[in-house]
Amino acid sequence: MYRYDEFDARFVRERVAEFAGQVARRLDGSLTEDEFKPLRLKNGLYLQLHAYMLRIAVPYGTLSSRQLRQLAHIAETYDKGYGHFTTRQNLQFNWPKLKDVPEILGLLADVEMHCIQTSGNCIRNVTADQFAGVAADEVEDPRPTAELIRQWSSLHPEFGWLPRKFKVAVTGAEHDRAAIKVHDLGLKLKRHPDTGEIGYEVVVGGGLGRTPMIGKVIRDFLPRAELLAYLEAVMRVYNSEGRRDNKFKARVKILVHEIGAEEFVRRVEEEYAKLDGPTVNAPVEEVERIAAYFAPPAYEALPSVSILLDQARAAAPALDAFVRQNAFPHRQPGYVALTVSLKPVGGVPGDMTADEMRAFADIAERYSFDELRVTHAQNLVLPHVRQDEVPEVFAALKAAGLATANAGLVTDIIACPGLDYCALATARSIPIAQEIAREFSDEAEQRDIGPLQIKISGCINACGHHHVGHIGILGLEKNGRENYQITLGGDATENAALGERLGPGIDAEAVPGAIRAIVSTYLERRQHGEAFIETVRRAGLDPFKTAFAEVIREAAE
Amino acid sequence: MAEATTRKTRGPVLPVVLSANDLFVGEVVYLTEDGWTADPRRALVAHDEAAAARLEERGVAAARENRVVDPYFVPVTIDGDGVPQARHIREAIRQRGPTIHPDIGKQADFKAA
Numbered sequence: 001m002y003r004y005d006e007f008d009a010r011f012v013r014e015r016v017a018e019f020a021g022q023v024a025r026r027l028d029g030s031l032t033e034d035e036f037k038p039l040r041l042k043n044g045l046y047l048q049l050h051a052y053m054l055r056i057a058v059p060y061g062t063l064s065s066r067q068l069r070q071l072a073h074i075a076e077t078y079d080k081g082y083g084h085f086t087t088r089q090n091l092q093f094n095w096p097k098l099k100d101v102p103e104i105l106g107l108l109a110d111v112e113m114h115c116i117q118t119s120g121n122c123i124r125n126v127t128a129d130q131f132a133g134v135a136a137d138e139v140e141d142p143r144p145t146a147e148l149i150r151q152w153s154s155l156h157p158e159f160g161w162l163p164r165k166f167k168v169a170v171t172g173a174e175h176d177r178a179a180i181k182v183h184d185l186g187l188k189l190k191r192h193p194d195t196g197e198i199g200y201e202v203v204v205g206g207g208l209g210r211t212p213m214i215g216k217v218i219r220d221f222l223p224r225a226e227l228l229a230y231l232e233a234v235m236r237v238y239n240s241e242g243r244r245d246n247k248f249k250a251r252v253k254i255l256v257h258e259i260g261a262e263e264f265v266r267r268v269e270e271e272y273a274k275l276d277g278p279t280v281n282a283p284v285e286e287v288e289r290i291a292a293y294f295a296p297p298a299y300e301a302l303p304s305v306s307i308l309l310d311q312a313r314a315a316a317p318a319l320d321a322f323v324r325q326n327a328f329p330h331r332q333p334g335y336v337a338l339t340v341s342l343k344p345v346g347g348v349p350g351d352m353t354a355d356e357m358r359a360f361a362d363i364a365e366r367y368s369f370d371e372l373r374v375t376h377a378q379n380l381v382l383p384h385v386r387q388d389e390v391p392e393v394f395a396a397l398k399a400a401g402l403a404t405a406n407a408g409l410v411t412d413i414i415a416c417p418g419l420d421y422c423a424l425a426t427a428r429s430i431p432i433a434q435e436i437a438r439e440f441s442d443e444a445e446q447r448d449i450g451p452l453q454i455k456i457s458g459c460i461n462a463c464g465h466h467h468v469g470h471i472g473i474l475g476l477e478k479n480g481r482e483n484y485q486i487t488l489g490g491d492a493t494e495n496a497a498l499g500e501r502l503g504p505g506i507d508a509e510a511v512p513g514a515i516r517a518i519v520s521t522y523l524e525r526r527q528h529g530e531a532f533i534e535t536v537r538r539a540g541l542d543p544f545k546t547a548f549a550e551v552i553r554e555a556a557e
Numbered sequence: 558m559a560e561a562t563t564r565k566t567r568g569p570v571l572p573v574v575l576s577a578n579d580l581f582v583g584e585v586v587y588l589t590e591d592g593w594t595a596d597p598r599r600a601l602v603a604h605d606e607a608a609a610a611r612l613e614e615r616g617v618a619a620a621r622e623n624r625v626v627d628p629y630f631v632p633v634t635i636d637g638d639g640v641p642q643a644r645h646i647r648e649a650i651r652q653r654g655p656t657i658h659p660d661i662g663k664q665a666d667f668k669a670a
Contacts, residue, residue, distance in 0.1 A: 027581060029623040047626060049651050050662060052583035080661055097582045348657055419647060420655040428650075430657050480645065 001064055001371060002147050002293040004112045011154070012109045015116055019043045020102035027099065042122070044115030045101060049423045054096045055118040056108060060128035060146040060170070061089035061374040065361035068372065070111040072357035078104050083357070085342060085350040087414060087465055088167070089127050089374040090118060094421055116154060121162045123153035123235075127169045129178045130375040133294060134383050136331045140189045140198055142170040142178070144291040145227070148282055151290075152228050159235050163242035164250035166235070167207075174494075179376060181215045181496035182206040182468055184252045185234065192221055199223045204234060204264065205256030206496070208462035213253040214496045216261035218268060225287075229280040233272035237264065297369035297384055302334025306387035319394050321443065322405040327390070328381075336387050339407035340380040340397060345437045348430050349415040350378030359400035367393050376465075377414055377453075379407065409446045410454060410519065411437040414465055418458030418475060419482070425458035427475025427482035432456055432511050439512040440519075449519055452532040455490070468492035470533045471518060472499040473511065484511050488518065488544050489536045500541055502548040506555070514551045521547040569630040574600035574641050575612040576651070577625035585651055585663070586625060588612055593625060596667045597652045598640045602633065 004012070019039070026036040040046075044055040056071070071091060075083050078100045079093040086092055096104060108114055118125055126146040133141040149168055153159065159166075171178040172189040180186025186203035200222045206215025222230050238252045241259075256264045313320040328337040340360065343349050352360075364372040364382055367389050373381035385393055397403040406412045413436060416422065418429030433456055440446055455469030459476070466472030472487035484506055487499030506514060519532075521544050526535045536544070575588040579595075586593040587600035594600070603609040609630065616628030631648045633641035643649045654662015 026623070032623075033580075033620070033626050047578055047583060049647070050583075050585055050654065051578070095583075099581045419650055420657055425647075428656065430655075434657070477646075482646065 001062055002059070002143075002290065008151075009109075009112070012112075012114050012116075015043075015114065016102065016105045016109050019105060023098060023102050038120065041119040042117065043101075043105070044118035045096075045098075046119065047423070048094070049419070049421055049425075051095045052098055052101070053421070054093045054101060054104065054115060055086070056091045056093070056113060056115050057118050057125040058089050058091055058113075058374050059150050060126055060132065060143050061130055061376075062132075062143065063372050063374065064111075065365035065370050065372070067111045067113055068357050068361040068364070070107060070113070072354040072361070074104055074107055075354040075357065082351055082353045084348075084417065085352065085374050085378050085380070087376050087378065087416070087463060088125060089130075089376055090125060091374070092417075094417075119165075121164050121166075122160055123149075123156065123162075123166045123168065126150050126153075127167070127178055127183075127376060129171045129173055129176075130373045130381050131177060131328055131337055131383070132172060132373075133296065134328070134330055134337045135173045135175075135177075136329055137174040138172045138189075138331070139174075139191055140172045141291075141294050142172040142187070142189055143294045144287070145172075145187060145189065145200075146170045147290050147293075148227070148287065149231070152231070152282070158232075159239060162235075162239055163244045164247060164252075166238070166252065176492075176494040176496075177375075179465070179468065179492040179496075180206070181494070182208055182212075182465070182492060183215065185231070186215055187227075190221070197223065200227060202230070202234075205253040205261070207251050207253040208465060208467050209251070210248060210460040210462075211251075211254065211257075212462070212467040212498050213257060214498065215253075216256060216264075218261065218265045225281055225284070226277060228282055229275050229277040230268075230272055232280050233268050233275055236271050237267045241267070296332070297371070299332045299335060299384070300386070302386065302388075304333035306334065306390075309387045309390050312391040316391070318398075318403075318405070319391055321447070322394055322403060323390060325405045325409065325447070326407040330384065332384070334387055335384050336390060338382045338385050338390070338393065339375070340382060340402050341404040341406050341412060342379050342402075343406060343412045343437070344401065344404045345411055345441045346434055347437075349413055349433050352380075356400055356402060359396070360402060363393060363396050363400070367396075377412065379412070405443065406446060408451045408453070410440045410449050410452045410515075411446055412453070413437065414453070414455040414469070416457050416459075416464035418456075418464075422458060424461060425475070426460075426477040427458050427484065428508070429456040429458040429464055429473075429475055432473060432475065432484065432508060435508075435512045436515050439516060449523070450531055452519070453492075454515070465492060466490070467498045468496065469499060470536070471515060476505060478505060482508050484508060486511075486514055486518070486548065488541055489533070491533060502541065502545050503552060506552065510551065510555050513555075514548060517547040517551045518544055569609055570632040570644075571606070571609065572602050572604045572635065572641070573609055573612070573630040573632050574602055575616045575628055576600075576631045576648075577616060577620065577628035580623055580626050588615060588619075588628075593619070595663070597663060598667060600633075600641050602635065602641050 202219040203215035368382040415433040419425040457464035468490040490499030653664040
């Protein structure tokens with residue numbers, strides 16, 4: 001993992017002291033709310049429906065046990081005993097007091113964490129594939145790139161007041177688990193087809209929200225060494241030409257859409273030609289220094305198959321189901337990565353109590369080289385578990401209430417906080433997720449249905465990524481009541497697609513039945529071995545629309 | 558929320574209470590006869606426009622004095638126990654706490670809130 005050097009540590013401490021001063025001046029009345037609001041947002045502090053909310057950056061979703069324990073301590077001491085993992089791999093506390101925030105930031109700095117640029121119109125926390133450094137289909141670990149961008153973008157003097165927020169995601173794998181095509185800027189590490197040299201495919205102008213767009217490839221291959229200068233050119237074009245007259249049209253996706261990808265590329269290349277690359281790009285030594293922190297842990301040389309695990313699975317169906325569903329192949333023989341679901345049936349997607357955090361920190365420390373990951377699907381990952389030790393890990397997870405075997409299944413639902421917490425929301429998300437999970441609580445049935453991503457947002461800002469859910473649910477308000485629109489066919493991967501609406505919006509009570517009807521239509525129509533999204537692509541929307549219309553007709557009777 | 562809290566004629570849909578967030582803590586608070594309370598049952602209800610205007614005036618002053626943030630009217634109905642209940646679902650959740658956590662928020666802190 002990356003460790004702060006002296007400069008990083010001083011930078012974060014100075015920022016804590018600066019914000020502590022700003023909070024003190026707000027509390028003594030020297031700053032008005034209008035003056036203070038942009039300052040607190042730059043430090044991740046919102047005022048939500050019930051209270052302040054503090055968003056803590058988890059750079060590219062990587063945490064150590066020590067950091068998770070500190071988060072547990074903060075949750076217990078300064079909040080209501082739990083935290084919430086988000087679709088941007090961050091952690092949010094829902095109840096901090098403004099007067100306590102400087103202390104909380106100090107505790108975060110103690111474990112090399114902060115809230116800088118988790119809000120506001122700046123380059124936000126960089127996200128990455130949760131299986132970075134683990135996945136067999138990976139060209140290169142994306143985290144050194146993400147860390148380099150984090151350092152470059154932190155307090156970048158030119159890009160602190162962009163037209164709107166700017167989100168970056170990086171993947172190093174063939175299969176995109178970081179949703180790079182629906183970010184403002186997505187990077188995919190790739191090998192040059194002729195030279196074998198490593199570089200980036202650069203995607204710009206994706207995004208969800210009220211105007212969802214799939215990003216456009218603006219560079220097929222950018223040599224690795226040119227990354228920062230090229231990003232600087234992209235940001236300059238956006239910073240000077242992105243719209244500032246209308247916040248709903250201010251994201252880079254609108255600029256790319258309005259002038260066209262070709263013209264955007266032309267302007268970026270023109271800007272890039274003017275830049276003095278060597279003064280902007282990171283020196284090789286710095287890139288190597290950062291990369292060294294992400295060197296693989298000290299794996300043992302092990303056989304690729306664990307007889308011990310195979311025997312334990314044969315004897316324990318629950319363990320077998322857990323491994324089948326939540327294990328991800330590791331590039332290192334004898335190891336496996338385990339997704340740890342934060343989606344127990346009836347739970348709050350992404351929520352974790354302080355006790356669970358501590359238990360999980362212990363497990364990660366003992367069995368996964370002291371490392372854990374946060375996924376954009378609001379789950380956690382133990383990235384490096386010895387296959388031999390999986391039975392022990394499963395038992396420990398079970399004892400902590402963290403052994404739900406549903407990774408990627410119908411009950412593994414992404415849900416934004418919605419109207420239960422969020423000041424912007426128009427409807428609740430979490431209770432909808434809970435009701436759907438209860439509808440499909442039978443584990444054997446979940447496994448029979450297979451991979452199916454349901455994503456729920458409580459307003460058009462789409463924090464719950466509903467546009468790219470295989471089934472998407474958007475909560476709106478209609479005549480003073482919560483009303484839910486259902487979309488179908490979205491995809492957040494390399495086959496990125498936006499879902500299409502199945503019909504008119506429905507009441508909350510009707511949602512589980514509607515999802516049941518959609519799933520039944522899939523089960524009736526699927527061909528051998530076909531996953532839900534594949535059947536939707538092959539069969540088209542019509543059979544699903546017919547089933548949905550039937551649900552609405554029955555509800556009206 | 559402006560649409561939900563105002564009529565075509567000026568002023569809020571009556572009756573109303575005045576709500577804000579406490580600056581220091583962030584907690585949802587309501588204006589009473591003698592200051593601010595976290596207990597929604599104790600909120601002072603304005604039944605006419607003159608009373609609402611007095612609430613608003615005091616709210617603006619409290620925001621200016623940096624006691625509270627963003628004061629605004631919440632239209633309510635008065636239930637059988639005489640307790641003001643927010644009309645709109647957003648404000649009803651704000652008045653009680655997250656619907657998914659009956660053990661947290663005002664619904665736990667103040668019984669029958």
